[in-house]
Amino acid sequence: xxxxxxxxxxxxxxxxxxxxxxxxxxxxxxxxxxxxxxxxxxxxxxxxxxxxxxxxxxxxxxxxxxxxxxxxxxxxxxxxxxxxxxxxxxxxxxxxxxxxxxxxxxxxxxxxxxxxxxxxxxxxxxxxxxxxxxxxxxxxxxxxxxxxxxxxxxxxxxxxxxxxxxxxxx
Amino acid sequence: xxxxxxxxxxxxxxxxxxxxxxxxxxxxxxxxxxxxxxxxxxxxxxxxxxxxxxxxxxxxxxxxxxxxxxxxxxxxxxxxxxxxxxxxxxxxxxxxxxxxxxxxxxxxxxxxxxxxxxxxxxxxxxxxxxxxxxxxxxxxxxxxxxxxxxxxxxxxxxxxxxxxxxxxxxxxxxxxxxxxxxxxxxxxxxxxxxxxxxxxxxxxxxxxxxxxxxxxxxxxxxxxxxxxxxxxxxxxxxxxxxxxxxxxxxxxxxxxxxxxxxxxxxxxxxxxxxxxxxxxxxxxxxxxxxxxxxxxxxxxxxxxxxxxxxxxxxxxxxxxxxxxxxxxx
Numbered sequence: 487x488x489x490x491x492x493x494x495x496x497x498x499x500x501x502x503x504x505x506x507x508x509x510x511x512x513x514x515x516x517x518x519x520x521x522x523x524x525x526x527x528x529x530x531x532x533x534x535x536x537x538x539x540x541x542x543x544x545x546x547x548x549x550x551x552x553x554x555x556x557x558x559x560x561x562x563x564x565x566x567x568x569x570x571x572x573x574x575x576x577x578x579x580x581x582x583x584x585x586x587x588x589x590x591x592x593x594x595x596x597x598x599x600x601x602x603x604x605x606x607x608x609x610x611x612x613x614x615x616x617x618x619x620x621x622x623x624x625x626x627x628x629x630x631x632x633x634x635x636x637x638x639x640x641x642x643x644x645x646x647x648x649x650x651x652x653x654x655x656x
Numbered sequence: 657x658x659x660x661x662x663x664x665x666x667x668x669x670x671x672x673x674x675x676x677x678x679x680x681x682x683x684x685x686x687x688x689x690x691x692x693x694x695x696x697x698x699x700x701x702x703x704x705x706x707x708x709x710x711x712x713x714x715x716x717x718x719x720x721x722x723x724x725x726x727x728x729x730x731x732x733x734x735x736x737x738x739x740x741x742x743x744x745x746x747x748x749x750x751x752x753x754x755x756x757x758x759x760x761x762x763x764x765x766x767x768x769x770x771x772x773x774x775x776x777x778x779x780x781x782x783x784x785x786x787x788x789x790x791x792x793x794x795x796x797x798x799x800x801x802x803x804x805x806x807x808x809x810x811x812x813x814x815x816x817x818x819x820x821x822x823x824x825x826x827x828x829x830x831x832x833x834x835x836x837x838x839x840x841x842x843x844x845x846x847x848x849x850x851x852x853x854x855x856x857x858x859x860x861x862x863x864x865x866x867x868x869x870x871x872x873x874x875x876x877x878x879x880x881x882x883x884x885x886x887x888x889x890x891x892x893x894x895x896x897x898x899x900x901x902x903x904x905x906x907x908x909x910x911x912x913x914x915x916x917x918x919x920x921x922x923x924x925x926x927x928x929x930x931x932x933x934x935x936x937x938x939x940x941x942x943x944x945x946x947x948x949x950x951x952x953x954x955x956x957x958x959x960x961x962x963x964x965x966x967x968x969x970x971x972x973x974x975x976x977x978x979x980x981x982x983x984x985x
Contacts (some may be wrong), residue, residue, distance in 0.1 A: 496663070514661070515661075515662060515663060515664035515707075516658065516659040516660065516661055516662060516664075517659075518659065518694075521658070537657040537698060538657070538694075538695035538698060538699075539691055539694075539695060539759075539762075539763065540888065542760065542762060545762055551736075551765040552761055552762050552765060553762055553765050553766050554691070554762045554763070554766065556657075556694075557690055557691050557694045557695070557766065558690065558766065559664070559690065559694075559709070561664055561666075562666075562690075562709060562711060605761060605762065608761070608765075609761070623761065623887070624761050625761075626760050626761065626886070626887030626888060627759065627760020627761055627762045627763060627887065627888060628760075
């Protein structure tokens, strides 16, 4: 880790592993992961809304678990595997979860969607067969002001059913 | 929202942490999960010169069952890990219930037990933006001498809204603190001052771990939480109950409230009241009444104070009833 001085404020050079790619970024100690993602790395899929951990729009995965990037210091992200919404689709192909969100109309304005998707990916990482209550609990920290919760839950349940069916067919 | 400037330190062992604290001479603040501290810093309620993150200290992040059956919980064990560890654990069910209702899933993944216990008191007139702070004269908690919640009050009434303290207190949990290279254990109820402006009397002590005693036979516990929304919110009233049942009678009972005062409220005189009495709904109603009389919320958070106080009585009744009815099953 290199320490540089810039107008009396110490800066550090750190490496963040985001979506399986290493990014070398110069940060200030006070920078949150959200700020680095959006303003330094231009990964603007992660949204900045309340800034105090109440809305879930900035949710990303850290080592497979959903966390709030507005409440995490970028410096604490070193050595961790960070996944943002940009890391879901591979080679331009959407995941089954993203397709289900479109199919079920689980998106209205779209501002909560990236956070919502990351919370659900985090849920499936720990529980491949969640009940409706588990799903509600997993997205309780993601606020959707277009009130589209029912369609979001429908989309998640459809993905769960399809994944379980595919697993049984194999 | 940007954070204020600070110097970041991340010691990797308790010894280095100790050395750092000595070097900083009180000019540092300790952070674990950051879910409570970072919003406070963003609102400029605190602007520390140095910030010490204790997340890299491996010895603090384990839950262990010791040979003597005591459970040791490191200060930086995440709330989500507590949920998994105490799932279907009957004596310690209150810890599972409380942990499972902390914040949201993201918060539970980030927040730690130590941070939850040592979270600062809150008030709707204190947890405000910088703009508001610049306009209004400072209250007791911001170094002034006004209380906006209780008019003409000489002290601060900011409310303690941690979920985890009440269950750990009723289960006789202790906290182990590091004071100048010495490790000191304190019962958890003793770390609170009851003063909203300065809620903890741990001085320079650093919370290292929690110790839960071996559960006695017949011990059962639960936690009830009242909040406006079913997710995310802090408790605006909460009740933790632990009961020890022996020969179909209540042998011991401990009740602790949260979200109604500047510290968790341990209910007094309750053990003598129930001694040798037959277990009926009437007795449970009487216990709930005693609890109700010791809960004194003030108008400083969401919800109506009468409703919050009433909910304390209701939740106490439900909690005890649920524990006793479920005991034989």
